[in-house]
Amino acid sequence: MNQGVFDYNSLRAQKARLSVQLSKAPLRLAVGGAAGVLFGIGALLVIGLAMPMGVVVASLGLWPMMVLVWYKYELRDLSPAKEATPTMHGQLSAEVLGRLPLQPTPQHLAEIVMGLNGGLFFVARFGIGPNFLTELSSQLPDTTLEIWTRSVELRQKHGGDVVDAATILTALVERLPGTDQLLARLQLGIDDIDNGLGWYQHIKHVVKTHQARRQTGGIGRDWAFGYTPMLSRFALNVSDGVAGGMLTRDLEGHQEVLSQVTRLLSGGGRQNAVMVGPTGAGKTTLVYALAERLINPTGMTPQNLRYRQVWSLDPASLIAQARGRGELEQLVQSVFNEAYRAKNIIIFLDEAQLFLQDGTGSVDLSNLLLPILDGGALRLIMAMDEQRWLQLSQTNPALTQYMNRVTVTPLGKDDTLLVLQDQLLIMEFKNKVTYMYQSLEEAYRLGDRYVQDRAMPGQAISLLESAAQHSNENGLVSAESVQKAVEKIYGVRVGNANGADERTKLLNLEQLIHERMINQTRAVQVVSNALRRARAGVRNQERPIGTFMFLGPTGVGKTELSKALASVYFGGEDRLVRLDLNEYSQPNDVARLIADAAHDSGSLAAQISRQPFSVVLLDEIEKAHPNVLNTLLQLLDEGVLRDINNRAVSFKDAIVIATSNAGADRIRQYIDAGWKLEQFEERFVNELIDSGQFKPEFLNRFDEIVVFRPLNQDELLQVMDLIIAGINKTLSLQKAAVHVADDAKKALVAAGYDPRLGARPMRRIVQRSIEDILAKRMLAGTVAPGSTVEIGLADVQDVIDSARK
Amino acid sequence: MLFIALFSWWYTAGWAQLGERALKRIAGVLDFFSVGMLLKSLFAPFRQISVGSVQGSLSVKLRAWGDKQISRAIGAMVRLAVILFGLIGVLIMCLVSVGLLVLWPLVPAMPFIVFFVVIGMQ
Numbered sequence: 001m002n003q004g005v006f007d008y009n010s011l012r013a014q015k016a017r018l019s020v021q022l023s024k025a026p027l028r029l030a031v032g033g034a035a036g037v038l039f040g041i042g043a044l045l046v047i048g049l050a051m052p053m054g055v056v057v058a059s060l061g062l063w064p065m066m067v068l069v070w071y072k073y074e075l076r077d078l079s080p081a082k083e084a085t086p087t088m089h090g091q092l093s094a095e096v097l098g099r100l101p102l103q104p105t106p107q108h109l110a111e112i113v114m115g116l117n118g119g120l121f122f123v124a125r126f127g128i129g130p131n132f133l134t135e136l137s138s139q140l141p142d143t144t145l146e147i148w149t150r151s152v153e154l155r156q157k158h159g160g161d162v163v164d165a166a167t168i169l170t171a172l173v174e175r176l177p178g179t180d181q182l183l184a185r186l187q188l189g190i191d192d193i194d195n196g197l198g199w200y201q202h203i204k205h206v207v208k209t210h211q212a213r214r215q216t217g218g219i220g221r222d223w224a225f226g227y228t229p230m231l232s233r234f235a236l237n238v239s240d241g242v243a244g245g246m247l248t249r250d251l252e253g254h255q256e257v258l259s260q261v262t263r264l265l266s267g268g269g270r271q272n273a274v275m276v277g278p279t280g281a282g283k284t285t286l287v288y289a290l291a292e293r294l295i296n297p298t299g300m301t302p303q304n305l306r307y308r309q310v311w312s313l314d315p316a317s318l319i320a321q322a323r324g325r326g327e328l329e330q331l332v333q334s335v336f337n338e339a340y341r342a343k344n345i346i347i348f349l350d351e352a353q354l355f356l357q358d359g360t361g362s363v364d365l366s367n368l369l370l371p372i373l374d375g376g377a378l379r380l381i382m383a384m385d386e387q388r389w390l391q392l393s394q395t396n397p398a399l400t401q402y403m404n405r406v407t408v409t410p411l412g413k414d415d416t417l418l419v420l421q422d423q424l425l426i427m428e429f430k431n432k433v434t435y436m437y438q439s440l441e442e443a444y445r446l447g448d449r450y451v452q453d454r455a456m457p458g459q460a461i462s463l464l465e466s467a468a469q470h471s472n473e474n475g476l477v478s479a480e481s482v483q484k485a486v487e488k489i490y491g492v493r494v495g496n497a498n499g500a501d502e503r504t505k506l507l508n509l510e511q512l513i514h515e516r517m518i519n520q521t522r523a524v525q526v527v528s529n530a531l532r533r534a535r536a537g538v539r540n541q542e543r544p545i546g547t548f549m550f551l552g553p554t555g556v557g558k559t560e561l562s563k564a565l566a567s568v569y570f571g572g573e574d575r576l577v578r579l580d581l582n583e584y585s586q587p588n589d590v591a592r593l594i595a596d597a598a599h600d601s602g603s604l605a606a607q608i609s610r611q612p613f614s615v616v617l618l619d620e621i622e623k624a625h626p627n628v629l630n631t632l633l634q635l636l637d638e639g640v641l642r643d644i645n646n647r648a649v650s651f652k653d654a655i656v657i658a659t660s661n662a663g664a665d666r667i668r669q670y671i672d673a674g675w676k677l678e679q680f681e682e683r684f685v686n687e688l689i690d691s692g693q694f695k696p697e698f699l700n701r702f703d704e705i706v707v708f709r710p711l712n713q714d715e716l717l718q719v720m721d722l723i724i725a726g727i728n729k730t731l732s733l734q735k736a737a738v739h740v741a742d743d744a745k746k747a748l749v750a751a752g753y754d755p756r757l758g759a760r761p762m763r764r765i766v767q768r769s770i771e772d773i774l775a776k777r778m779l780a781g782t783v784a785p786g787s788t789v790e791i792g793l794a795d796v797q798d799v800i801d802s803a804r805k
Numbered sequence: 806m807l808f809i810a811l812f813s814w815w816y817t818a819g820w821a822q823l824g825e826r827a828l829k830r831i832a833g834v835l836d837f838f839s840v841g842m843l844l845k846s847l848f849a850p851f852r853q854i855s856v857g858s859v860q861g862s863l864s865v866k867l868r869a870w871g872d873k874q875i876s877r878a879i880g881a882m883v884r885l886a887v888i889l890f891g892l893i894g895v896l897i898m899c900l901v902s903v904g905l906l907v908l909w910p911l912v913p914a915m916p917f918i919v920f921f922v923v924i925g926m927q
Contacts, residue, residue, distance in 0.1 A: 055923060220839030
């Protein structure tokens with residue numbers, strides 16, 4: 001490699017080697033011990049033997065002490081050299097430089113960095129194995145220059161003071177042969193490693209800042225301000241609780257909000273700020289960050305806000321203390337008066353709606369707040385969501401007129417990941433786990449999809465909190481941990497098909513479905529393919545798993561296929577959400593469709609927000625009102641339905657099946673004329689469009705339009721077997737079974753066959769014959785446990801005769 | 806080489822850093838005793854025990870005014886006492902720091918200095 005880039009014998013390299021040696025505690029202990037021994041011997045000579053030369057011996061102990069002082073204040077964190085062209089010996093961190101051999105190769109670098117904090121960070125956070133880099137890095141000294149050049153670029157990009165282990169690791173990973181494929185196995189890309197370096201540098205910065213002495217005003221800080229006994233009882237001192245670590249990332253959006261609030265509170269006008277934004281957008285965290293900045297002020301903090309304390313009022317304790325409304329108002333008035341008199345208090349009303357409306361645990365203090373806001377003498381911060389703000393604007397415009405609105409918007413992906421990295425410092429401490437980078441990405445992806453009641457970054461944070469319970473035995477929270485948390489909370493399956501059982505099930509879906517469905521092979525195949533695409537992760541993630549239109553006469557298996565899907569794929573028939581759209585034939589029925597859970601727990605929106613992983617069966621879709629159909633179009637297109645509160649309910653994990661009997665007679669005609677399904681399917685759909693029964697733009701929204709054909713008598717015989725198998729399954733609880741003779745089955749099928757109604761009449765006939773016979777015999781006590789009830793033609797003849805009549 | 810590096814650091818950056826640390830410690834003492842803030846608010850009512858304008862007769866107003874002056878006087882006394890403690894702390898810190906700064910360059914040569922002093926004494 002280029003000798004100008006690395007000089008093994010440079011002074012800085014020598015210092016670094018000494019630093020590495022001294023970083024070992026035993027050596028430092030030995031040096032310190034030597035100093036102690038010299039001091040001790042000196043003292044003994046002077047005091048014990050009255051020899052003045054003992055002072056000289058004791059003073060020799062200062063030399064080893066000098067070495068330790070040197071290590072502490074220079075060698076441990078060697079400053080970079082001032083160089084026009086950065087060299088390795090001038091810019092590398094002491095811990096790396098001190099371990100380099102005479103002719104370092106990328107492999108040497110890899111070995112070194114994987115044993116240091118920067119490398120271990122990537123091992124834990126990204127799952128990069130300790131041998132991953134070492135085995136794949138080049139052993140040629142000439143290629144080190146390339147790694148070095150890239151390391152310097154990365155250092156400049158991320159603002160580190162020296163080129164440390166994490167920076168070199170990033171450069172090494174970027175330069176590995178076939179790195180994209182290797183990282184893909186860890187569900188990572190090059191950009192992720194680069195983000196990881198930014199994360200590591202940020203942690204270093206936070207630790208350094210935290211170690212710096214905090215100047216929080218001292219013992220006499222609050223002596224010029226009033227006592228606050230009432231506030232101590234009915235509010236929480238936010239400023240007391242913050243001890244660094246709140247929003248250490250300077251995000252543009254957050255900075256803007258904080259400076260806006262600071263400006264409002266320090267300005268001459270009405271000193272209040274109402275933070276309006278969705279739950280989870282970070283309103284409360286921003287107030288905590290503001291409190292921290294005021295109590296630990298910098299040159300940027302306005303003079304009249306320095307050391308001001310933020311107190312969060314607790315409505316529950318206020319309500320609990322007051323006996324009646326009048327007393328409550330008096331109490332709150334006293335608290336506000338105290339805050340005003342104290343002169344250093346900023347009142348924070350979190351979830352401000354609790355103070356602006358009467359209800360359980362809330363109270364309407366609008367009349368009290370109005371003059372306070374108008375006067376502007378008391379500094380006040382409120383937080384509420386957009387909907388509450390709009391409601392307040394309508395019900396009490398005078399109040400909102402005096403409020404200074406500050407909008408807090410949800411964060412995008414990049415900013416959310418940065419906030420998550422910030423919050424992890426506290427979450428990891430609380431939960432005693434380590435979060436992997438992949439878990440953050442997954443929390444963003446799944447939070448965005450499944451957590452509907454809040455916004456980013458709150459969505460992702462809530463998932464990460466839950467994922468801590470699913471960490472592995474080493475306390476690592478991975479992407480799978482987040483998936484498990486989502487599966488546990490929402491009862492959905494979000495991981496890719498990994499288990500051997502599931503793969504087998506997916507590959508044999510058709511067979512599994514046919515265990516409970518006769519024929520309709522094309523429909524079963526189409527649906528199975530859609531599911532395989534979904535679980536293999538190759539489908540469009542922004543739409544439902546599959547959208548199908550099932551056309552065909554009644555009783556041919558349309559609903560049965562939907563149930564089979566819910567059972568086989570989602571684990572139970574209860575995962576079927578069925579809507580009879582003939583009940584949605586009025587224009588205002590749209591409201592019932594999109595009602596939220598608070599108003600109608602049975603609405604489509606409410607059911608899917610509770611259970612997104614479902615089969616949605618829209619029965620008799622042709623009978624729905626056009627307004628209802630238009631609403632459903634959005635669902636089919638974007639996989640999203642907006643509920644009555646305009647909250648998006650995701651259908652991206654649902655299978656949407658619409659059924660229709662339209663053209664059933666025409667299908668029968670084609671079949672009777674000897675046509676095969678494949679031959680007339682397209683023509684039939686065109687006929688439906690031409691006859692105006694469906695608009696082409698509506699049918700085009702479906703992934704597949706599947707035509708079901710009527711069942712013939714042979715197939716009905718197989719359906720009969722399925723029905724009998726179902727009865728036997730029920731009877732197995734009572735240790736009994738039923739066997740129906742072939743001639744009886746044929747007679748039942750013949751009696752129950754109706755070309756217009758398909759298999760349905762047959763189910764009724766079976767109920768009236770086999771089940772009734774069984775019931776009678778069991779009540780008569782003629783069915784012994786373990787016995788098989790034989791049913792012959794004679795037994796069912798009566799029922800058949802009555803059916804014919 | 807390293808020996809020279811140690812001495813070089815000791816008499817340049819090491820000494821300067823000692824001075825910087827001393828200044829930070831003094832600033833820390835000033836912050837701990839709130840010296841700056843107490844000086845600025847020396848005559849402010851202590852803990853705002855009496856505040857604002859009082860409505861009422863002249864005697865009530867006079868009594869409120871008197872209360873306020875008492876509060877100010879108590880405040881001033883408490884603050885002056887704390888400022889005094891703070892300044893004593895700063896003084897001690899300054900003396901210690903100056904002592905360290907003076908001794909620092911002598912440390913490497915201390916065994917020789919002590920040796921000659923002891924010889925001289927004998």
